[in-house]
Amino acid sequence: MMDGRRHSVDIPISKTLVALRRVRSLRDPSTNAVSRLSPLIDDGDWENGSSNGVSLSLRFLNASHAGDCDGGNGFSRSNSLDFKGQREQETAELELEMLNSKMNYCGISCQEGRRDEQLVYSSPKQQGISRDKSPNESCCSIHEGGGLDLIAITPPCNHLKDGELCYLSTALRVDHSKSDRKLLRKNHMIQSGVVGDLASHLGSQQCSARFALEQTTQDVDALDNHHGCGLRSCWSKSPRFRESNHYSEIEGLPLILQHANETDLNGNRNIRCIGGELSPTIGTPRSLSVKFRPKSFDDLVGQNVIRKSLLGAISRGRISSFYLFHGPRGTGKTSASRIFAAALNCLSSLEQKPCGLCRECVLFFSGRNKNVNEVDSLRINRAEKVKSLVKHACIPPISSSFKVFIIDECQLLHGETWASILNSLENVSHHVVFVMITPDLDNLPRSAISRAQRYHFAKIKDADISRRLERICVEEGLESEQVALDFIATRSCGSLRDAETMLDQLSLLGKKITISLVHELTGVISDDELLDFLDLALSSDTSSTVIRARELVRTRIDPLQLISQLANLIMDILSGKCELGGSEVKTGFYNRYTSEADLQKLSHALGILSETEKQLRISKNQATWFTAALLQLSSVEYSPVDTNTTKLCTPAAVSIRDGDTCSTSPKGGSLEHLSTAGQSDDKLYRLGVQDDHNGTLDSIWYKATEMCQSSRLKTFLRKQGKLSSVFVSQGRAVAELDFHHRDYVSKAEKSWKLIANSLQFILGCNLELRINYVPSCTSDSMYAKLKRSSFNFFSCSRRIRWKSLLTNEQGSESDYAEYTSRKPMMKDQTLTCSSDYEPRVPPFESCHGIGMEVLSTLRNSEGNLLSSGKMLLNRPDEETPRTYCSRVDSGKGEGCNYEHLASSTLDLDNQSDCFPGTRWLHKKFGSFYAPQQKDFVLSIPKFKCSEICRYDLEPFVFSHRRPNNCTQATEKKCERR
Ligand SMILES: Nc1ncnc2c1ncn2[C@@H]1O[C@H](COP(=O)(O)OP(=O)(O)OP(=O)(O)O)[C@@H](O)[C@H]1O
Numbered sequence: 001m002m003d004g005r006r007h008s009v010d011i012p013i014s015k016t017l018v019a020l021r022r023v024r025s026l027r028d029p030s031t032n033a034v035s036r037l038s039p040l041i042d043d044g045d046w047e048n049g050s051s052n053g054v055s056l057s058l059r060f061l062n063a064s065h066a067g068d069c070d071g072g073n074g075f076s077r078s079n080s081l082d083f084k085g086q087r088e089q090e091t092a093e094l095e096l097e098m099l100n101s102k103m104n105y106c107g108i109s110c111q112e113g114r115r116d117e118q119l120v121y122s123s124p125k126q127q128g129i130s131r132d133k134s135p136n137e138s139c140c141s142i143h144e145g146g147g148l149d150l151i152a153i154t155p156p157c158n159h160l161k162d163g164e165l166c167y168l169s170t171a172l173r174v175d176h177s178k179s180d181r182k183l184l185r186k187n188h189m190i191q192s193g194v195v196g197d198l199a200s201h202l203g204s205q206q207c208s209a210r211f212a213l214e215q216t217t218q219d220v221d222a223l224d225n226h227h228g229c230g231l232r233s234c235w236s237k238s239p240r241f242r243e244s245n246h247y248s249e250i251e252g253l254p255l256i257l258q259h260a261n262e263t264d265l266n267g268n269r270n271i272r273c274i275g276g277e278l279s280p281t282i283g284t285p286r287s288l289s290v291k292f293r294p295k296s297f298d299d300l301v302g303q304n305v306i307r308k309s310l311l312g313a314i315s316r317g318r319i320s321s322f323y324l325f326h327g328p329r330g331t332g333k334t335s336a337s338r339i340f341a342a343a344l345n346c347l348s349s350l351e352q353k354p355c356g357l358c359r360e361c362v363l364f365f366s367g368r369n370k371n372v373n374e375v376d377s378l379r380i381n382r383a384e385k386v387k388s389l390v391k392h393a394c395i396p397p398i399s400s401s402f403k404v405f406i407i408d409e410c411q412l413l414h415g416e417t418w419a420s421i422l423n424s425l426e427n428v429s430h431h432v433v434f435v436m437i438t439p440d441l442d443n444l445p446r447s448a449i450s451r452a453q454r455y456h457f458a459k460i461k462d463a464d465i466s467r468r469l470e471r472i473c474v475e476e477g478l479e480s481e482q483v484a485l486d487f488i489a490t491r492s493c494g495s496l497r498d499a500e501t502m503l504d505q506l507s508l509l510g511k512k513i514t515i516s517l518v519h520e521l522t523g524v525i526s527d528d529e530l531l532d533f534l535d536l537a538l539s540s541d542t543s544s545t546v547i548r549a550r551e552l553v554r555t556r557i558d559p560l561q562l563i564s565q566l567a568n569l570i571m572d573i574l575s576g577k578c579e580l581g582g583s584e585v586k587t588g589f590y591n592r593y594t595s596e597a598d599l600q601k602l603s604h605a606l607g608i609l610s611e612t613e614k615q616l617r618i619s620k621n622q623a624t625w626f627t628a629a630l631l632q633l634s635s636v637e638y639s640p641v642d643t644n645t646t647k648l649c650t651p652a653a654v655s656i657r658d659g660d661t662c663s664t665s666p667k668g669g670s671l672e673h674l675s676t677a678g679q680s681d682d683k684l685y686r687l688g689v690q691d692d693h694n695g696t697l698d699s700i701w702y703k704a705t706e707m708c709q710s711s712r713l714k715t716f717l718r719k720q721g722k723l724s725s726v727f728v729s730q731g732r733a734v735a736e737l738d739f740h741h742r743d744y745v746s747k748a749e750k751s752w753k754l755i756a757n758s759l760q761f762i763l764g765c766n767l768e769l770r771i772n773y774v775p776s777c778t779s780d781s782m783y784a785k786l787k788r789s790s791f792n793f794f795s796c797s798r799r800i801r802w803k804s805l806l807t808n809e810q811g812s813e814s815d816y817a818e819y820t821s822r823k824p825m826m827k828d829q830t831l832t833c834s835s836d837y838e839p840r841v842p843p844f845e846s847c848h849g850i851g852m853e854v855l856s857t858l859r860n861s862e863g864n865l866l867s868s869g870k871m872l873l874n875r876p877d878e879e880t881p882r883t884y885c886s887r888v889d890s891g892k893g894e895g896c897n898y899e900h901l902a903s904s905t906l907d908l909d910n911q912s913d914c915f916p917g918t919r920w921l922h923k924k925f926g927s928f929y930a931p932q933q934k935d936f937v938l939s940i941p942k943f944k945c946s947e948i949c950r951y952d953l954e955p956f957v958f959s960h961r962r963p964n965n966c967t968q969a970t971e972k973k974c975e976r977r
Pocket residue numbers: 288289290292293294299300301302303328329330331332333334335336437438439457460495496497498500
């Protein structure tokens with residue numbers, strides 16, 4: 001064993017002597033550690049290794065050191081994993097690469113005892129390649145015709161214990177001859193690479209040998225640190241690394257991002273994990289999320305299917321050339337892409353990849369693997385850049401199995417860039433893999449999406465996030481309350497990065513992470529406080545509610561935040577997420593709100609809050625809106641008949657229409673009394689109606705017409721029009737304006753905007769205006785009936801409803817269709833569809849898919865509400881989308897096909913082309929199903945219907961829950977979607 005370790009190096013003698021001197025000069029003054037080398041060097045044999053060189057063989061001092069290192073079987077018994085299997089090919093590739101680049105290249109390899117061999121690479125100028133095969137010898141050999149200084153250091157591995165890593169480092173000093181330097185400069189090549197990194201792992205013993213050879217125009221030190229091997233004390237510096245990157249060097253621009261710091265950290269941390277030690281060179285990570293970035297698939301939280309699928313692809317060797325990782329932010333897409341890249345090149349024969357030990361892994365995690373590139377998606381938008389990238393991609397990888405391009409935020413790529421990359425996919429080598437990452441799949445070209453293997457990174461479950469935070473707290477030595485971590489998890493909306501960032505911030509406070517601390521930091525109130533507050537708001541104690549609301553707003557809480565907290569809380573209650581138990585406040589609350597009526601009250605409250613949330617976003621006077629909304633919460637009363645509908649066209653309304661001032665407009669009364677006759681169960685209330693109006697419809701109409709600039713119009717409206725009803729409910733008014741002639745209706749519609757604005761001004765709240773044709777001879781009861789069966793969805797104005805009123809009392813859809821106006825009712829209007837939601841089983845269909853009731857509101861370009869309605873969407877499956885809508889004013893669960901409804905209410909000339917009803921809805925809503933997520937946002941792109949009118953659709957905000965009667969089969973469908 002004494003001679004068992006022998007590093008044989010062939011170098012010119014003159015250079016060798018210089019090298020020796022340099023070795024001594026490299027003594028670490030703090031530890032004097034280089035002195036350990038002296039015996040090695042002293043013990044070295046100088047041999048003539050080639051015709052014009054000298055071979056330097058270095059032996060381990062004694063066999064026991066080596067034995068310590070390899071567990072008694074010699075270092076040569078190291079397990080080099082797959083490294084051997086690929087070495088020959090790689091060797092050839094490396095040689096080729098080096099020869100091509102006219103570089104002198106030195107190779108060092110560490111071998112198993114069975115197949116010890118010495119690989120030496122040299123440029124054509126060099127005198128030869130020596131292969132020295134001597135069992136039980138670990139050799140380093142270098143030929144360098146042009147002059148080479150070499151220092152070989154073999155640390156005495158006498159401190160190794162089981163499970164520790166031992167790094168055998170070889171430091172080489174390479175001086176190129178002047179001519180070589182010139183050559184290098186000429187070629188603008190700076191080459192560095194690790195020729196041989198061998199990590200060995202055998203049983204409980206881990207012994208990793210790492211050889212680094214870096215060849216640059218300057219001196220290069222390849223260093224490694226480790227406790228136990230004493231190398232850390234030998235070399236106090238971290239490895240100096242000069243990135244080699246053909247692509248960026250060719251371009252002169254660093255298109256390929258190298259996260260030097262981060263990957264360094266990664267690398268060090270990875271080594272630390274394996275070896276169980278902290279690297280002394282590690283800098284302090286900038287954040288917890290950087291520090292705890294997953295390094296293996298096992299570290300990836302909550303993405304099990306993706307992990308299995310990617311590992312399966314690797315183990316079966318079925319690697320696609322184009323992957324697309326998409327999903328919400330902070331869910332691990334970037335991390336997974338890096339792990340995948342590492343796993344693709346990992347040399348381990350084990351299933352678990354990346355192993356973190358093999359040469360490729362070590363290179364990768366130290367950020368030195370030139371075959372894994374992160375590309376700046378903005379920069380490659382330039383034609384020449386993408387061309388160059390594609391060119392680079394066409395060159396097969398040299399030393400690794402795969403060349404991987406990771407393009408983050410690929411939604412920023414231009415169409416031409418996509419085209420170039422996609423076109424190149426067929427030409428690139430089988431060993432090139434593109435991993436595109438985006439949080440926004442909708443903004444990618446269809447051609448890209450369809451060609452990629454897509455992986456959706458779902459939001460991470462709160463429980464998983466909480467567990468991860470707990471682990472981080474343990475590792476970081478942070479004291480924390482479980483409930484605080486749970487709260488952070490809930491607040492982070494499925495993004496682990498958000499959660500980690502919040503934890504990071506909290507950790508800076510240097511205190512135990514408690515729930516109150518979290519509340520303080522995030523500016524929210526606790527659940528108990530919130531429940532108390534909700535309780536108060538739902539009670540009729542107006543003054544206490546206002547006082548408390550003011551208090552909260554004045555102190556610390558943002559109204560918008562509070563509204564959304566309240567909405568979330570109500571949603572949790574309605575969905576049964578808040579279970580009985582917990583604090584006293586909670587129990588008390590749940591005990592009080594158990595009946596159907598209470599739940600309805602809550603769902604009404606949810607509607608109000610959601611509406612208010614929208615108002616708050618655009619309002620400067622948030623506190624007022626906030627308080628007004630709170631006061632509305634208590635106004636909602638349970639109506640067992642139909643609590644979800646706003647009564648617009650009821651017999652009561654007819655009586656109002658007739659100016660039943662007794663019941664509709666008491667003296668000096670306010671609008672809240674206008675329509676209460678016969679509907680005591682639906683308490684309507686007034687919002688902002690000015691008191692100087694006497695409240696009668698006639699007076700309102702008079703005031704409104706007063707505002708008309710044109711006297712002709714004023715006269716016309718006063719003479720022919722009649723304000724038949726005004727209802728104010730939940731902060732918005734619905735006004736019905738009747739005309740006895742169709743031509744008048746048309747004329748009035750031309751000025752609908754003006755009328756709506758005037759009424760809005762008078763009433764002081766949002767308004768939905770309906771212009772109706774009512775034949776003068778229609779009786780009240782008939783009128784009421786007809787109105788009840790009319791459709792009022794998306795209506796900003798109505799015109800002829802029933803032509804044959806006198807002959808056909810009931811009317812029919814064909815009548816309706818026949819007399820629906822063929823002219824656009826709105827021009828250049830902005831239609832804003834905002835949605836609330838209430839999962840409801842379609843009343844007219846059994847639940848095939850997901851039923852969802854959507855409250856859609858129509859606003860004008862000023863943001864004022866013109867119309868609102870509820871529609872019930874039910875999409876049974878992908879192939880046969882069916883969308884239904886229930887009429888807002890029917891109240892009986894009547895539904896109609898949306899296509900019909902859309903065309904009828906929107907009154908378009910050519911509905912099939914311009915507004916293809918169901919198809920439109922399907923197109924717009926088709927992508928919004930994300931049942932696995934509780935809340936999601938649907939962004940609807942601008943929808944243009946150029947010939948008829950313009951409708952801009954604002955983003956929808958949905959919260960989705962499944963209908964109660966969703967069967968198991970349906971559930972499965974839901975899941976799939
Ligand atoms: N699934 C996960 N498992 C473990 N850690 C995660 C996971 N997702 C996110 N993280 C944490 O969040 C940080 C950021 O993750 P990553 O960059 O991979 O997310 P991303 O989905 O790519 O986000 P973005 O779309 O914003 O780029 C990681 O460093 C890690 O600490």
